[in-house]
Every structure is written in C-alpha cells, then in structure tokens.
Amino acid sequence: MEPQNPQTSQPEKELHSGTASSPIAVALQRENGAWVSKVVEALGETTIIVPREHIAGVCAFLKTTSGFEFNFLSDLCGFDRGPEEAPRFEVNYHLFSTTKSHRVRIKVLVNEDDTHVPSVTGVWRTANWHERETYDLFGVIFDNHPDLRRILLPDDWQGYALRKDFPLRGYEPYSLE
Structure with a gap:
C-alpha cells in the first residue's frame, strides 16, 4: 500500500530509478544513471534524491541544460x-527556472558520522549564504x-x-536575572 499524504488523502508516488515519470528525473538518469537514487512525486511536486557525491554535477546539468534551465536556487x-x-x-x-516557470526539489541524504557535501557555490553564487546557514545550524x-x-x-x-x-536552553546555565 502506498503512503497516504495526510493533507490530501492521495497516495504519494515513490518511484525508484528506472521508473521515473518526471522528465527531469528521466533526463538525469539518461545523462548519468548514478545520479538518481529515488524519485518521489507528491502534491504535484517532484523530489529527486541524489547521492551527495553527484550533487554539484546534477545541479550544473539542471542549470545549463536546454529545456530545464534551473537558473535560480530559491532555497537550500x-x-x-x-x-x-x-x-x-x-x-x-x-x-526554479525563471525562463520555463517550473521547479524541482533535489535532496541529498547525509549520515551523522560524515556530514560532508560538495558545495554548489560554483553553480549558483547564492548558495554561499545558504550553505553557511546550513553549516551554522546543522553542522x-x-x-x-x-x-x-x-x-x-x-x-x-x-x-x-x-x-x-x-x-x-543551550549549554549555558539559564537565568532571567
């Protein structure tokens, strides 16, 4: 049985590589089969889970490939x-693609014992502060x-x-005085 989305009572489609229906996921798989670990489609949005070692290549491909042109990293x-x-x-x-008006979420999963992920600041300069914030708050x-x-x-x-x-309350003794 497929997991239900509690907001819509509609099943979430969890698709593994090789069965992706998203044209973005299909193009990524065609370019490099190792780029896509899993595809999840829910609420009209596509999330593509990518192995962390491939994140910079995937992002560069999505930014520069005609038809996708994801020229805006709206959030990291x-x-x-x-x-x-x-x-x-x-x-x-x-x-987000400002020229094609479409969006996608790319997700990288990271283990606690090795929190290293390649930077995408070479793809989008705005990733600089987003990555610093994620480092600062999550490590x-x-x-x-x-x-x-x-x-x-x-x-x-x-x-x-x-x-x-x-x-x-943090690591310091807490006081209102």
Missing part, C-alpha cells in the same frame, strides 16, 4: 530527521566552499542549534 536548507534516523540529515535544494560541511564559517550564531557558539538533540 538543512533538515534533521532525528538522531534515531539513518541517514540523519537532509540537504534540500529548491530549484553540514560543504566541501570546497569559498568561506565556510558561521553566519547567524556567534563564533564561540557550541553545537548546532537546529539539531533535534540540541538542548532547548
């Missing part, structure tokens, strides 16, 4: 699935990033504030 964000999950983290890339390390350092929290901050196991 981290997500902590919880310390009991494996892989624990997700990095989500929300892409995902973007390899070959031109300036990977904290962007929101103080330099001496301990830990990663948006991880699900981060203490609600």
